[in-house]
Amino acid sequence: MLATNSLNTAQAAAAAVSAQEAKEQLPSPLLIIAGAGTGKTNTLAHRAANLLLQGASPERILLMTFARRAAGELASRANRIVEQTLQQQQKQYHPVKIPWMGTFHAIAGRLLREHAESIGLSPDFTILDRNDAADMLDLLRHELGYTQTETRFPKKKTCLEIYSRCVNAQQGLEEVLERYFPHCKDWQQELTTLFARYAEIKINQVCLDYDDLLLYCFHMAQVPEIAARIRAQFDHILVDEYQDTNVLQAGILTGFFPTGEGLTVVGDDAQSIYGFRAATVDNILGFPELFTPKARVISLTQNYRSHQHILDLSNILLEEGSEGYKVALFSDNKTGPKPKLVTVEDDARQAEYIVKQILDNREQGTELKQQAVLFRSSHHSDRLELELTRRNIPYVKHGGLKFLEAAHVKDLLSILRWADNPKYRIGAFRILKLFPGVGPKTADKVLRHLEENQYQLSALADINLPAAAQDLWPAFVKLLNDVYSEQLPWTEQVAAIAVQYRPLLEQHYEDHFVRYGDIEQLMQISQQFPNRERFLSELTLDPPQSSGDLSGAPHIDDDFLHLSTVHSAKGQEWREVFILNIADGNFPNEYATGDKRQIEEERRLLNVAITRAKTGLHLMYPLRYWVPEQQKHGDQHVYGAKSRFLTEAVMQHLEPISYPQVNPTTEQRNKGQAAIMDIKKSILGMWK
Structure with a gap:
């Protein structure tokens, strides 16, 4: 008996596993395209549960996610599903532990310790965190004399970002500097020397940094004898958030499991927004072709989060993009307010409108914690935070000090x-x-x-x-x-x-x-x-x-508004959502201009923000907004054009309003009409 637990048709198809597939003939490679709010986690948990129900050995299941807690949640939910299914059959059940589950980096670390000696690596290596890695680069910068140059050498964190991009994208330093760090390209030779010394020091000190875990594992996957041993350890590989993988992570999977048999990946190309971390949407877009002709693709399209008006806006936004599977989402909930495009004079008015709306919503029964304000960059919320503090409204800003x-x-x-x-x-x-x-x-x-x-x-x-x-x-x-x-x-x-x-x-x-x-x-x-x-x-x-992540002290009632960058908001949902600064230069970001692929990632980023909303959605369009870089040049505001993503087709799914709304008196309307008539007479009089 398979666990279905009220799954819809597409979810049930994605979760289904036969007894033969669980134990003998491994299933074909499977890609599950799971749109926002379509029950991705529930579907993946059911597939894991069905593997267990059909006799797959827990020790031979590999579960990979992008957060350790997500792996634990999946395993826990799979156990509950198995227990409920066996109770229906009046059978006993003892909880099962899936020993091989965790993040890509954690799994890579475990595999490296197991097989370290096969690649000449000591199994008791130390893992450097990001700050330690940056400090080591800083020390080497000083030793190599790069801190005494006439022109400024890149800072330690910039050096680490360049190094990390080269490793995770498997791109040469010249290409990375030219495309992502053009202001550093005059230092190519020095950076080459620095990174070579950095790699040598880590080897001598038996240390691996965060990126090395994937890099070493990637190279280990290219050694046929080692790859064969690791492949023999596992029958079923379940990978979550596949759209967020980079070249190394995809290479590890294909190196260890080249035929894709037993491989199930879940993701949503429309939520591929981590290009700045070297993630590439090409991994999920190219999955069917990589494992052709055996690969299967199942799309989950029923959304359980948002009403149809919000989904219509999301669908048309993605439809106008140049890449992706373009899966159109639908909801059984057809009622709800049309998303609003709110035009305001500046960021002060923007803050004023948001505060008024969240307080009105609170009075109508929507708690502050059910509402969120999302933004492209952290500084976009500065003016709003001042207003929240002035009005004594508690809030939490996500993405604080680790x-x-x-x-x-x-x-x-x-x-x-x-x-x-x-x-x-x-x-x-x-x-x-x-x-x-x-x-x-x-x-x-x-x-x-x-x-x-x-x-x-x-x-x-x-x-x-x-x-x-x-x-x-x-x-x-x-x-x-x-x-x-x-x-x-x-x-x-x-x-x-x-x-x-x-x-x-x-x-x-x-x-x-x-x-x-x-x-x-x-x-x-x-x-x-x-x-x-x-x-x-x-x-x-x-x-x-x-x-210290709490930016404002919650009141006694423990109710607070959420402020978050869109990247930090991924995977979250709120009843009411406000999105700041929907203007060119913000959505899309000014640094994406001129790069078609980056523009498409910005489109997906806006879509992620839109699909966080369950009921109310407000896209804010200030005619001018504050830019911190302008402080030294007089006026701190710039005038922005409406986002290029707000095309005529997209606007059909938005209710445009202005704030504050001005209702003219009868006398004002009559004077306006008279002025219009006078202008018309003057224009016509030119030709008499």
């Missing part, structure tokens, strides 16, 4: 990583400089001493640090040794490090009482993992968010 980016959290994790990998120079350098009296030269001297002693941590006891650090140093060295040698059980390691770190925390941060709360949270998180390697890997690949 937990791992907080300095004190990085400090503690650097200690743990140094104890885990004595060659971890960038973290060791950071920690040494925390000790009183220790500067860059002393820190470098300590690390050279460690290298000369074959990275034996016990050799650190021979170092004489400045007097101010002597009280802390011996206990710290002993701690490093105890953690590295596992003399201290894993369950006690983070707490012991926290004790040693606390004096340094108090010396360097005035708000150390508040920051120590994050350290305590880190201790609690560590207890959820079986060992140090799993803790450090998972924390780097899928970090928790900081409580």
Whole structure:
């Protein structure tokens, strides 16, 4: 018996798996095109459940997503579906764990540790987070003399972005600089030297950065013997959000599973909006041809989120695009207000209109948390945030500081990583400089001493640090040794490090009482993992968010408005949605002008914003808007043309209104008519 649980016809077809396909003859490659709000997660969970019901071994299922929580949710939901189905058959059920599930980076990391020695890699490598990778590049910039040049060399984060684009898109440096970083193209030779040195240092220090996880795994997939071993581990591969994959991720899948048998990918080309991360829509568009003639394509078109007027707007917007499957969505809900195009004078009026509407909606029963304001760039909401604060309206702005980016959290994790990998120079350098009296030269001297002693941590006891650090140093060295040698059980390691770190925390941060709360949270998180390697890997690949994400303090009733960039809003939904600045230069972004493919991604980005709305949708069009770059040049506002996406066909699905609305008096209307008649007489009089 297959689990259907009230799936519609298309969902049921996508979720169906025969007993033979589950255990013997693997199913053909399957692409599920799941439009916004069409029940993608539910469908994929049902397919996983049906594999289990039909006898597939959980250990031979590989579930890949773009967030660890999404993988856990899918597995949990699949278990519930199996349980409900077996209850209907009056059969017993014991929850099943799918051991191979997680993000692309997490799965790649696990595969690398299993097969590391086959490619000459040490299995106990350290994973650098983005900030550590940027810091390492910064150190190398300085060592190579690039910080002393007459003209400014690219900053560390720009260098990392260039490197990451080259790796993930598998494009040469010259091409990447020419297309994405033209202001840096004069530094091509220096960047080549920098990246070569960066790669060499990582190998020497047994470190892999975030991009290396995919890069190493991609190259491993090209080795026939290794690829065959990994292919033999799995029968069924389920991949979520396939439209967000880059060249490396798609190459890993095709390298390990070249025929596509047992491969199911789910995605929506209309939501491919991460080109800036090197994701390419070509992966999902080219899937059928890649695995022809066996590949099947099933489209989910029934939307359960929005009413038909919103979907009509989305459909016509995508229909006018130049690429994609152009799946037209429909809803059984045919009633609802027509989406509005609201013309306002400037961003002040825009903020005024939004505040008025969200308060009116709240009075009519729509809570603030059921409403959202979306924008193309983070600074677009600046004026609105001022108005919300002035009116005492609580809000949350999505996309704040990540937990791992907080300095004190990085400090503690650097200690743990140094104890885990004595060659971890960038973290060791950071920690040494925390000790009183220790500067860059002393820190470098300590690390050279460690290298000369074959990275034996016990050799650190021979170092004489400045007097101010002597009280802390011996206990710290002993701690490093105890953690590295596992003399201290894993369950006690983070707490012991926290004790040693606390004096340094108090010396360097005035708000150390508040920051120590994050350290305590880190201790609690560590207890959820079986060992140090799993803790450090998972924390780097899928970090928790900081409580500092709250941009405004919610009131006692815990109700708050959502502010979000469109990229951060993907996967979310709200009853009422306001989209800021629907004008050329914003939608589409000015940097996309002249590039046909980037314009199409901007179209998809606007579509993602539109399809977040369940009931009310307001597209805001200010005649002029604030641009921060204009501050140095007098007027801070620019006049914008209506977005090129608002074509005549698209406008048919919008209700145009102006704010504020002016209702002229009878006398004003009569004077207007008289003025029109006078003008007509003057024009006609020219020819008498």
